[in-house]
Amino acid sequence: MATKPEISANPGPASAPVSLSKEEILRYSRHLIMPEVGMDGQLKLKQAKVLCIGTGGLGAPLGLYLAAAGVGRIGLVDFDTVDSTNLQRQILFGTKDVGRPKIAAASDRLRDLNPDIQIDTFETHLSSENALEILKDYDIIVDGTDNFPTRYLVNDASVLLGKPNVYGSIFRFEGQVTVFGYPDGPCYRCLYPEPPPPGLVPSCAEGGVLGVLPGIVGSIQAAETLKLIIGAGEPLVGRLLLFDALAMRFRELKLRKNPDCPLCGTNPTNTKLIDYAEFCGIRGEEAPAPQTSVPEITPRELKARLDRGDDLYILDVREPHEYQICNLGGQLIPLGDLSKRVNELDSSREIVAHCRSGKRSAEAVEFLQRAGFRKILNLKGGILAWSDDVDPSVPKY
Amino acid sequence: MTVKVIIPTPLRAYAGKQESVELQANTVAEALNGLTLRFGDLKKHLYSDDGKLRSFVNVYVNDEDIRYLQKDQTQIRDGDIVSIVPSIAGGARN
Numbered sequence: 001m002a003t004k005p006e007i008s009a010n011p012g013p014a015s016a017p018v019s020l021s022k023e024e025i026l027r028y029s030r031h032l033i034m035p036e037v038g039m040d041g042q043l044k045l046k047q048a049k050v051l052c053i054g055t056g057g058l059g060a061p062l063g064l065y066l067a068a069a070g071v072g073r074i075g076l077v078d079f080d081t082v083d084s085t086n087l088q089r090q091i092l093f094g095t096k097d098v099g100r101p102k103i104a105a106a107s108d109r110l111r112d113l114n115p116d117i118q119i120d121t122f123e124t125h126l127s128s129e130n131a132l133e134i135l136k137d138y139d140i141i142v143d144g145t146d147n148f149p150t151r152y153l154v155n156d157a158s159v160l161l162g163k164p165n166v167y168g169s170i171f172r173f174e175g176q177v178t179v180f181g182y183p184d185g186p187c188y189r190c191l192y193p194e195p196p197p198p199g200l201v202p203s204c205a206e207g208g209v210l211g212v213l214p215g216i217v218g219s220i221q222a223a224e225t226l227k228l229i230i231g232a233g234e235p236l237v238g239r240l241l242l243f244d245a246l247a248m249r250f251r252e253l254k255l256r257k258n259p260d261c262p263l264c265g266t267n268p269t270n271t272k273l274i275d276y277a278e279f280c281g282i283r284g285e286e287a288p289a290p291q292t293s294v295p296e297i298t299p300r301e302l303k304a305r306l307d308r309g310d311d312l313y314i315l316d317v318r319e320p321h322e323y324q325i326c327n328l329g330g331q332l333i334p335l336g337d338l339s340k341r342v343n344e345l346d347s348s349r350e351i352v353a354h355c356r357s358g359k360r361s362a363e364a365v366e367f368l369q370r371a372g373f374r375k376i377l378n379l380k381g382g383i384l385a386w387s388d389d390v391d392p393s394v395p396k397y
Numbered sequence: 398m399t400v401k402v403i404i405p406t407p408l409r410a411y412a413g414k415q416e417s418v419e420l421q422a423n424t425v426a427e428a429l430n431g432l433t434l435r436f437g438d439l440k441k442h443l444y445s446d447d448g449k450l451r452s453f454v455n456v457y458v459n460d461e462d463i464r465y466l467q468k469d470q471t472q473i474r475d476g477d478i479v480s481i482v483p484s485i486a487g488g489a490r491n
Contacts, residue, residue: 056487057487148486151486169485170485172406173406192455193452195486200441242482247416253482255462336411
């Protein structure tokens with residue numbers, strides 16, 4: 001189906017014939033003695049230019065393996081700083097890097113790993129304004145982002161520029177990997193024409209990720225990238241690889257190019273980049289917050305009222321495993337069970353609902369209001385704000 | 398026909414935390430209908446208000462996307478596996 005393109009390394013105008021130094025020959029000897037790579041493949045790697053979007057969980061193994069393999073020029077795009085919750089999976093970073101820009105920490109690590117390659121850094125949010133300019137100099141784009149707007153942006157920019165986009169995505173213990181944007185191959189919009197509306201994506205209750213999962217998925221992305229560069233094997237084109245770390249099972253689904261795809265179909269209507277926040281239904285900094293109308297109580301007010309001895313019923317709508325991490329001694333009824341267990345609540349008492357950040361409990365308050373509860377408040381900012389404003393001994397997660 | 402429907406991780410919370418469900422069905426529509434009858438909360442995650450399968454949820458019979466078969470009228474044979482595969486983005490916390 002898809003023909004295998006030669007990934008052009010596009011050397012500069014006056015570039016000398018590329019060769020390996022004695023040190024490089026030693027460094028890459030395990031590639032060189034393997035016919036599938038060999039000297040030709042290693043020289044292709046040296047001339048290749050790969051852009052990694054995101055230096056987080058997926059970008060970490062990806063950057064490490066591409067640098068170690070001798071990919072001559074690696075671009076890194078990220079705007080974030082390292083925080084301690086990253087270290088559970090983002091193996092590019094160490095404890096000493098907490099607080100540093102990810103780009104700086106990542107490029108230090110990769111330069112240490114391989115001083116012979118060029119690392120380009122873009123400490124910025126990839127946007128419709130800068131994406132084409134940033135992507136245009138690279139042969140292959142690797143999507144290691146963590147949100148829908150950037151995924152559609154990376155897809156669209158790659159297709160418009162005619163570049164392969166090595167895609168990986170993770171959730172809890174499941175991953176998806178494929179190669180988009182290959183000549184005659186499908187793109188992300190062929191697979192999913194539209195993103196989910198913000199309200200329907202699983203909330204932080206169902207979030208989280210097994211630390212090693214992005215390591216596996218990012219490593220598969222790295223393998224596909226190296227294969228595209230050296231032209232070896234069967235690229236993961238037209239196939240969606242699903243990985244389940246709990247079942248330890250890989251499955252493969254057929255992924256077809258959609259002839260009606262607005263971006264890469266036979267009569268494309270999307271010919272330039274769009275507003276991806278709007279496309280994904282996200283306005284402003286955060287997702288729209290329809291829950292702003294629910295009655296609230298701040299952690300400090302709640303503390304004062306509890307100290308006064310007011311009769312307040314604390315309702316914790318998080319999950320049992322979250323309750324184990326920390327709790328305020330409230331009654332635990334997970335949001336998903338509330339409709340079935342509403343009879344356990346006494347509507348004559350004043351109820352304060354809380355969760356981790358205040359989002360799920362706002363939904364609980366709305367639900368209970370509809371169910372006829374009148375004296376119900378949402379703890380503003382949840383247990384996170386309680387930890388910040390009242391009791392710092394309560395751990396944040 | 399006995400069919401196994403594989404529930405993806407993000408939707409397990411709305412399907413009794415099960416990884417897969419066995420159902421009797423002759424078509425994909427029957428299988429999904431049986432599933433949402435058993436787990437009412439799943440419905441809004443699979444279908445939009447106008448009753449159409451959501452565009453960020455794909456359904457496969459074995460390894461084939463039903464959009465390229467007979468959509469939800471795709472026939473099911475005994476032992477087929479129906480997979481629901483929604484889009485996932487990664488770890489961004491909202």
